[in-house]
Amino acid sequence: MKTKPKITVRLVHFEGPLKGEVQDFFEESILIGRHPSCHVVFPADQRTIHRKHALIVREGNRYKVINQGANGTFVNGKRVEEAFLNEGDVLMLAPGGPKVSFFSEAMQEQSPNDDLIGNDRQSEPVAFADAFPRRPPTVYSAPPEPRPETDISVQKAQVPLMIQYGPTLKSFKELPIAVGKNPDCDYVLNHSAILDRHAQFFFADAQYWLKDLTGKNLISINGVPIRSQAPLKMNDRILMSSQGPAFIFLGEGRLAELDETAP
Numbered sequence: 001m002k003t004k005p006k007i008t009v010r011l012v013h014f015e016g017p018l019k020g021e022v023q024d025f026f027e028e029s030i031l032i033g034r035h036p037s038c039h040v041v042f043p044a045d046q047r048t049i050h051r052k053h054a055l056i057v058r059e060g061n062r063y064k065v066i067n068q069g070a071n072g073t074f075v076n077g078k079r080v081e082e083a084f085l086n087e088g089d090v091l092m093l094a095p096g097g098p099k100v101s102f103f104s105e106a107m108q109e110q111s112p113n114d115d116l117i118g119n120d121r122q123s124e125p126v127a128f129a130d131a132f133p134r135r136p137p138t139v140y141s142a143p144p145e146p147r148p149e150t151d152i153s154v155q156k157a158q159v160p161l162m163i164q165y166g167p168t169l170k171s172f173k174e175l176p177i178a179v180g181k182n183p184d185c186d187y188v189l190n191h192s193a194i195l196d197r198h199a200q201f202f203f204a205d206a207q208y209w210l211k212d213l214t215g216k217n218l219i220s221i222n223g224v225p226i227r228s229q230a231p232l233k234m235n236d237r238i239l240m241s242s243q244g245p246a247f248i249f250l251g252e253g254r255l256a257e258l259d260e261t262a263p
Helices: none
Strands: 006-015 022-025 029-033 054-059 062-067 073-075 078-080 082-084 090-093 099-107 161-165 168-172 177-180 199-204 207-212 229-231 236-239 246-249 254-258
Touching (some): 006 168, 062 073
Parallel strands (some): 161 254
Antiparallel strands (some): 006 099, 062 082, 073 078, 090 099, 177 199
16 A cells, blocks of 8 residues: 655755755644744744744645735745745745745655565655754865875765755765766856866765866865865865855765855
């Protein structure tokens, strides 16, 4: 018998007082506003947002947003009273108010008899609410000499990688992946300082690695340029070039964008 899938709702804040936060919810209704009882609570000084401003509710395997505030709720710039949400839709609370991107991820719940019939267990969805907190700007000074080159081969691995950049959150289940401006890259990073094929993430020796594909030592970790490739450790700061963008490695294959001030 087919079971009802569990769905994770992921809200990525990219404008407003919660900018930089990614919140995951498993509830079938999510209340947004300034009231402390809301699931998404905005600061009390955000007066354009009502105490209970909007509600996201599950209908079948889809989610709908319902406006509850006099100042209105907008989906992709259009004011709505209620509307079904698609992946990547941008919600704005009141004109010129905070903006958040909507994502969802379905996962089949495990049947109680799975162990009896030999089915593999389904892994639980990963919660990102604490994984991508807001962080202060990072100031990078002039980098010292490049790190020594580490000789290790790039190989395929079934490991996750999640990259939060701006309002988007991209997930991969297999490495390596190529990062760059070219549309043929696995992860297309639209930034003026990024080259067509800029970097590569891979997994080897039980570690995540970052490889510089520019040939110009543009990528640095904690202010130190990497000659070719280097392993990533918890809370490593990655600067893709002197003009950015910057990321922090949060462990377990999670990368979050950093606001940076570069020399």
